[in-house]
Amino acid sequence: MGATRLSRYRKSLAHQVTYALRNPKKVPPYARRAARDAWLRLRYRDHIAYYRAVMASDAARSTEAAVGHNPSRERWAKLGRMQFDYLVGHGLKPQHRMLEIGCGNLRAGRLFIDYLESGNYYGIDISPDILIAAQDTLVREGLQDKLPHLTLTDDLTFAFLPDASFDVMHAHSVFSHSPPDVIEQCLANVGRVLAPGGWFDFTFDRTEGREHQVLHEDFYYRTETLVQLAAKHGLSAQFMDDWEKLPHGQSKLRVTHMSEVARTVKP
Numbered sequence: 182m183g184a185t186r187l188s189r190y191r192k193s194l195a196h197q198v199t200y201a202l203r204n205p206k207k208v209p210p211y212a213r214r215a216a217r218d219a220w221l222r223l224r225y226r227d228h229i230a231y232y233r234a235v236m237a238s239d240a241a242r243s244t245e246a247a248v249g250h251n252p253s254r255e256r257w258a259k260l261g262r263m264q265f266d267y268l269v270g271h272g273l274k275p276q277h278r279m280l281e282i283g284c285g286n287l288r289a290g291r292l293f294i295d296y297l298e299s300g301n302y303y304g305i306d307i308s309p310d311i312l313i314a315a316q317d318t319l320v321r322e323g324l325q326d327k328l329p330h331l332t333l334t335d336d337l338t339f340a341f342l343p344d345a346s347f348d349v350m351h352a353h354s355v356f357s358h359s360p361p362d363v364i365e366q367c368l369a370n371v372g373r374v375l376a377p378g379g380w381f382d383f384t385f386d387r388t389e390g391r392e393h394q395v396l397h398e399d400f401y402y403r404t405e406t407l408v409q410l411a412a413k414h415g416l417s418a419q420f421m422d423d424w425e426k427l428p429h430g431q432s433k434l435r436v437t438h439m440s441e442v443a444r445t446v447k448p
Contacts, residue, residue: 236308264289277348283355286314302329337367350381384431
């Protein structure tokens with residue numbers, strides 16, 4: 182596993198002081214985020230509602246900034262291409278039905294939509310502002326004829342979707358912004374909508390130290406915590422070592438039905 186992906190305990194006073202001294206220009210933006218966090222936490226106790234408000238605030242500045250906290254259009258496109266190339270290189274086929282959790286403004290979704298057969302892409306997000314930006318992306322890319330599904334959601338139960346619907350599920354930079362209860366809700370329901378032989382890829386901010394969060398926006402987990410949580414819900418999780426070689430700060434797990442893994446292991 183790439184050591185460069187491992188996150189320090191960012192809530193420690195020593196880390197915060199050292200970071201501030203090394204990056205003085207980032208102190209004012211952090212202070213603004215801290216003030217926003219305090220205000221929004223007073224208004225919204227539920228994390229989904231809280232983070233929807235965070236996304237609305239970010240999207241008001243720039244939809245690209247809201248998706249990845251980076252206003253560079255070039256960086257936005259590069260990260261989308263990296264996600265797309267990785268999934269295609271790891272088994273995504275045009276005939277597959279795909280659910281992208283946290284589809285955002287279609288940073289990678291625009292490429293998936295173009296690649297998949299018509300009607301096979303489903304994107305869900307908690308932010309109406311971002312989904313409006315996703316519609317703009319569809320128009321700009323000329324993808325209307327591919328009939329993608331873009332749906333606003335208030336949770337990760339997938340209750341409105343039928344059983345065994347998707348060959349591939351994908352969540353990029355979603356669990357990095359999610360507390361344990363939201364991740365567990367997702368993993369508790371993935372198995373129902375995942376088709377036989379399908380898989381669910383997700384990224385997360387990895388630490389081998391103390392698990393923690395910063396400003397209720399960024400969450401850091403040990404790999405074994407997420408592997409065990411998946412197993413609790415009948416899912417097998419595999420650490421994707423080759424993803425570590427790519428220029429992205431998060432790590433990746435691939436989840437499949439545990440019963441299928443067991444069938445492939447001969448006694």
